[in-house]
Amino acid sequence: MAINGIRVSCPPGTTILEAAEQNGIKIPKLCYHPDLKPFGACRLCLIEEKKSGRVMASCVTPVAAKMEVLTDSPRVIRHRKNIVRLMMAEHPESCVVCSKGNRCQLRGIAAEMGLGETGLYPIPNYKSIEQANPFIVRDLSKCILCGKCIRADHELVVAGAIDYNLRGFKSRPATLYDLPLEGSNCTFCGTCVSICPTGALSPKTTGYVGTPEKETLTTCGFCGVGCSILMGVADDRAVEINPSGLNGSVNGATLCVRGHFGHDFLNSGERLTQPMIRGESDLKTVSWDEALDRVASRLLAIKKDYGPQSIGFFGSSKCTNEENYLFQKMARVLFGTNNLDNGESMAERPALQIIDEKSDGRCRINPLANLDKAEVICVLGADPCQSAPVLSYHLKRAAKRGVPLIGIDPRKTDLFPFSTLWLTISPDKDYELINCLSAMVWKKFAHDSNFIERFTEEFGLYSEALSSFNPERLCLASGLDMKSVAYAADLVKGKKISFVVGHGITQQKHGAQSMEAILNLSLMTGSLGFESGGLYVITKENNQVGAWDMGTVPDALPGRTPLGDGSGRGEWERAWDVKISPDQGLNVVRMLEEAEKGNLKALYIMGENPVRSLPQHEWVEAALKHLDFLVVQDILHTETTRVADVVLPGAAFSEKGGSFTNMEGRIACFTQVVPPPGNGKPDWEILDLLGLKMGYPKAYRSLDRIRAEMVRLIPMYAGLKETPGDEWTWIRRTETGKTLRFSPLQTTDEGPMDDDYPLTAILGSQRFHLGGGTRTGNSKRIKDFGLKGEVSLSSKDGARLHVKNGDTVHVQSREGALVREARIDEDLSEGRIFVPTAFHKNDAVNLLGLPGLGHGPPQGLKTCQVRLEKLEVSK
Numbered sequence: 001m002a003i004n005g006i007r008v009s010c011p012p013g014t015t016i017l018e019a020a021e022q023n024g025i026k027i028p029k030l031c032y033h034p035d036l037k038p039f040g041a042c043r044l045c046l047i048e049e050k051k052s053g054r055v056m057a058s059c060v061t062p063v064a065a066k067m068e069v070l071t072d073s074p075r076v077i078r079h080r081k082n083i084v085r086l087m088m089a090e091h092p093e094s095c096v097v098c099s100k101g102n103r104c105q106l107r108g109i110a111a112e113m114g115l116g117e118t119g120l121y122p123i124p125n126y127k128s129i130e131q132a133n134p135f136i137v138r139d140l141s142k143c144i145l146c147g148k149c150i151r152a153d154h155e156l157v158v159a160g161a162i163d164y165n166l167r168g169f170k171s172r173p174a175t176l177y178d179l180p181l182e183g184s185n186c187t188f189c190g191t192c193v194s195i196c197p198t199g200a201l202s203p204k205t206t207g208y209v210g211t212p213e214k215e216t217l218t219t220c221g222f223c224g225v226g227c228s229i230l231m232g233v234a235d236d237r238a239v240e241i242n243p244s245g246l247n248g249s250v251n252g253a254t255l256c257v258r259g260h261f262g263h264d265f266l267n268s269g270e271r272l273t274q275p276m277i278r279g280e281s282d283l284k285t286v287s288w289d290e291a292l293d294r295v296a297s298r299l300l301a302i303k304k305d306y307g308p309q310s311i312g313f314f315g316s317s318k319c320t321n322e323e324n325y326l327f328q329k330m331a332r333v334l335f336g337t338n339n340l341d342n343g344e345s346m347a348e349r350p351a352l353q354i355i356d357e358k359s360d361g362r363c364r365i366n367p368l369a370n371l372d373k374a375e376v377i378c379v380l381g382a383d384p385c386q387s388a389p390v391l392s393y394h395l396k397r398a399a400k401r402g403v404p405l406i407g408i409d410p411r412k413t414d415l416f417p418f419s420t421l422w423l424t425i426s427p428d429k430d431y432e433l434i435n436c437l438s439a440m441v442w443k444k445f446a447h448d449s450n451f452i453e454r455f456t457e458e459f460g461l462y463s464e465a466l467s468s469f470n471p472e473r474l475c476l477a478s479g480l481d482m483k484s485v486a487y488a489a490d491l492v493k494g495k496k497i498s499f500v501v502g503h504g505i506t507q508q509k510h511g512a513q514s515m516e517a518i519l520n521l522s523l524m525t526g527s528l529g530f531e532s533g534g535l536y537v538i539t540k541e542n543n544q545v546g547a548w549d550m551g552t553v554p555d556a557l558p559g560r561t562p563l564g565d566g567s568g569r570g571e572w573e574r575a576w577d578v579k580i581s582p583d584q585g586l587n588v589v590r591m592l593e594e595a596e597k598g599n600l601k602a603l604y605i606m607g608e609n610p611v612r613s614l615p616q617h618e619w620v621e622a623a624l625k626h627l628d629f630l631v632v633q634d635i636l637h638t639e640t641t642r643v644a645d646v647v648l649p650g651a652a653f654s655e656k657g658g659s660f661t662n663m664e665g666r667i668a669c670f671t672q673v674v675p676p677p678g679n680g681k682p683d684w685e686i687l688d689l690l691g692l693k694m695g696y697p698k699a700y701r702s703l704d705r706i707r708a709e710m711v712r713l714i715p716m717y718a719g720l721k722e723t724p725g726d727e728w729t730w731i732r733r734t735e736t737g738k739t740l741r742f743s744p745l746q747t748t749d750e751g752p753m754d755d756d757y758p759l760t761a762i763l764g765s766q767r768f769h770l771g772g773g774t775r776t777g778n779s780k781r782i783k784d785f786g787l788k789g790e791v792s793l794s795s796k797d798g799a800r801l802h803v804k805n806g807d808t809v810h811v812q813s814r815e816g817a818l819v820r821e822a823r824i825d826e827d828l829s830e831g832r833i834f835v836p837t838a839f840h841k842n843d844a845v846n847l848l849g850l851p852g853l854g855h856g857p858p859q860g861l862k863t864c865q866v867r868l869e870k871l872e873v874s875k
């Protein structure tokens with residue numbers, strides 16, 4: 001075909017608009033978006049067919065052989081101008097103060113066409129402005145009915161919150177019954193806001209009104225999905241976030257409420273801006289030199305007096321790979337200790353370690369985009385709509401395309417309406433259920449014998465155990481019906497399974513065993529190592545994977561080299577020119593325990609707030625106060641900085657360069673967007689300065705040098721560019737090609753039910769918060785939304801306990817208690833309650849015991865036994 005006389009070739013099905021763009025020919029457009037189905041609403045992309053003179057919308061017209069079109073003929077231009085004039089005539093006069101400003105595509109197109117005055121009688125289509133919620137302002141007077149917001153809501157994030165309402169001149173996007181957004185399914189992901197070409201939808205700002213001065217590419221600072229974002233900057237502050245929309249990014253044109261709106265915590269008044277040292281009682285501002293001298297001299301003196309094991313290092317799954325690398329190196333090289341941990345390793349390590357050990361590296365890289373090719377999806381113990389929303393969009397889109405989705409969870413989560421089958425299991429019964437499913441797969445010959453033969457060993461033993469397995473009995477014990485399990489086996493028969501595994505498995509009491517059972521099932525069904533199957537493990541924090549890869553754990557060196565591996569350790573000894581202790585160090589709980597006993601004298605915390613994030617806040621705080629010396633390097637005033645001896649102000653992700661490794665195995669690199677507030681410094685720079693003060697002979701002085709050392713010494717990070725930029729790369733595969741082994745079946749010990757605590761509390765996150773809520777709790781928008789974190793209980797339990805919506809309840813476990821408002825949840829099974837974490841200083845986790853501390857039976861970090869009673873509150 002020919003466009004403007006230029007011959008072009010493209011595959012069949014390509015639209016004329018796409019063909020033109022691929023050949024550098026620009027056609028104006030408003031309703032077109034590459035990630036949305038073509039719609040043909042605005043008619044701005046008109047072209048003229050040369051022979052027939054027909055005028056048509058290029059975004060919905062496919063190319064045809066021998067076709068000749070003109071994109072800028074006088075006829076086309078006349079039509080286009082008329083369309084834009086009509087749109088402008090309907091537009092209100094508030095353009096001048098519109099927050100979309102120069103980014104309004106309608107304004108841009110009008111300017112390009114030289115349309116100042118419309119020459120038409122203005123007929124502004126006034127609508128009331130909705131801005132009650134703290135995230136999104138809807139001024140639909142500026143709506144041009146391009147339908148992008150509705151299509152983004154339906155096709156990309158699959159929320160179904162908005163649709164067309166009314167007809168003709170009155171038509172506009174609206175929620176069901178025209179309720180405010182907060183009365184709809186809206187999750188405030190903001191995807192519609194970013195995609196809206198005009199000022200009809202805009203972010204509600206806090207503290208800044210206007211168009212950002214520049215936009216810089218970076219990575220979301222919250223969860224393990226690691227979305228690619230554009231950060232809008234004005235006056236050296238982050239004022240707006242949008243999805244980058246980059247091809248191949250994990251999120252495309254989408255984000256979630258945290259990423260889109262929660263980053264206003266970066267401008268919180270609680271940011272640390274100056275180094276501080278504790279005086280008689282209070283923290284006092286000091287110079288960097290004074291603060292670093294104090295840290296260096298006290299830590300070295302403690303090491304000299306009490307030995308290397310008297311000092312601990314608690315690093316962060318929120319800090320960069322480069323910073324974690326330096327942090328653990330400081331602990332091992334300068335202090336000779338493996339007392340190292342990071343915020344997210346405690347609960348999930350056993351389960352994650354199993355995958356590493358047993359899958360031979362085949363699970364390290366799993367692009368979420370592969371879910372587009374999934375044959376069947378099994379979501380286990382995960383609530384991605386809350387914990388990792390952008391992952392949930394991939395799942396919902398797959399389910400909408402007809403991919404069967406099996407949900408296995410004690411609660412019906414927001415994925416329930418998208419599921420083909422939902423197995424509501426008792427908490428702690430995941431191991432049994434997965435084995436039940438495997439037994440059924442075996443019974444129905446739904447396994448992949450070809451894969452088993454080629455890549456695995458010990459299937460004989462395993463299948464023998466499965467044959468003697470009694471699924472009926474287990475189903476009965478777990479409250480499941482056999483028919484559902486049999487249906488699940490039918491759904492997976494002949495297919496590769498994409499497993500999505502969440503904290504309900506990895507942080508559960510039997511997490512490691514359940515992970516072995518999942519791996520067995522994935523081997524049995526031939527689901528490992530293919531794009532249409534695999535294991536997607538949700539990681540809570542954005543650099544949880546990287547912190548482990550860098551060795552900020554007590555039992556592994558960088559590159560996940562086990563400490564016990566003499567030859568691997570030897571390589572690191574040669575690289576660093578030190579002797580590394582072969583003994584596993586203390587994890588954070590053990591460090592605190594030793595602090596309480598007086599054996600651990602000093603702790604250096606970088607980027608974590610254990611007094612809020614760990615269970616048993618009072619005990620954690622008391623243990624920290626027992627230390628001789630506590631250094632806290634962080635970005636916000638927290639419950640933990642308040643008990644520190646020295647506080648060092650670090651920099652948030654957008655205030656420094658570095659890299660994060662997400663749940664897919666993607667290493668996202670980023671550069672500094674804004675400077676840290678006040679006197680804050682990038683964490684790597686603080687560690688580098690401190691190293692020099694403590695006698696480390698070589699200063700890195702730049703991120704490039706740290707990166708170069710990592711690239712040289714950690715083979716799986718060899719793909720990183722030595723000079724940090726804003727690209728991404730993938731972890732290098734390290735599989736050895738060895739055959740994969742089935743794990744033997746085990747029995748799990750449930751322990752007796754405690755009659756004093758007859759309910760099972762399930763702890764979980766809500767999408768507005770992450771982790772303990774230190775950062776999201778400092779987001780003004782999220783605070784203004786006014787969520788209460790109600791405890792949910794089933795209607796049957798509500799009736800039995802005389803609790804109704806809005807009542808105040810007291811929840812008591814063996815370990816702790818809390819008081820919250822109650823909410824009846826029809827979808828919750830009898831005997832279970834749901835307690836959202838992060839609210840009320842994250843008091844929910846105080847219901848739990850700390851693993852291994854002798855606080856009653858270890859129940860993992862997701863569930864515990866409780867009792868609940870209604871409190872009579874005088875009003």
Ligand code: SF4
Nearest residue numbers: 143144146147149196
């Ligand atoms: S609100 Fe924006 S995106 Fe939605 S239809 Fe109107 S102009 Fe298009």
Ligand code: SF4
Nearest residue numbers: 153186187189190192
């Ligand atoms: S914010 Fe997200 S969920 Fe809400 S209407 Fe827009 S796209 Fe839909």
Ligand code: SF4
Nearest residue numbers: 220223226227256259
């Ligand atoms: S899904 Fe996670 S990484 Fe993506 S925007 Fe939300 S919080 Fe950020």
Ligand code: FES
Nearest residue numbers: 040042043045059
């Ligand atoms: S861009 Fe083609 S009709 Fe709107």
